[in-house]
Amino acid sequence: MKSILMKDISMSESEIKNIVCNTGKQLLKDGLVVRTWGNVSHRLDEDHMVITPSGKLYKQLEADDMVVVHLKTFEAAGTHKPSSEFKMHAGIYLNRKNIHAIIHTHQVNASVVAACRREVPPIFDDQVQLIGPSVRVTEYALSNTKKIVRKVVKALEGRNAALIANHGAVCIGREMEEAYSVALLLEKTCKAFVEGEFLGQVKTINKFQAWVMHNFYLSKYSKEAKK
């Protein structure tokens, strides 16, 4: 994937709208979403995010279709309605101050694990570095309710991804490129987990070592470390 996304929040609103729009199109190309399902957002400033619109095909998206939404009042500015799952994005930004990008997908292998409501154990070095010591799955709750927002925020604690029971996945990052890498890696990990459980039982990495690797990744690949 083209490096769309390696800047920080000093970007302008139009740059951020481009990033969100291009990420939606890339998700479609990579088969992580279909038609209008899933949604993408980026933090705009302390109080606002830019999010994909509701019900518009990814292939027809243009940057100007993106919607600016206030994180607390949900007031929206744009020619379209925001994606129906905007409350989940807002809840994550309010609770995770260093997170600037969120990708919500219905990607196939993650959805299989979410339907079985299984927590993904630590099975790969790259998984634990980028995502964290496991991938939790929420309990079931209706989409776009306060209850599901609370459950997703809790499942994400100390993690960059979570599975939403009988629904899909949410992947987050300090920038869009990180969130995108998380989404790809989550799909690989869930595929391996499903197939590994058929083959025998997957062997897991020790949870403490997984936690150490995740924290090492977070500090080594922080914005400060890139300077």
Ligand SMILES: [Zn+2]
């Ligand atoms: Zn969804």
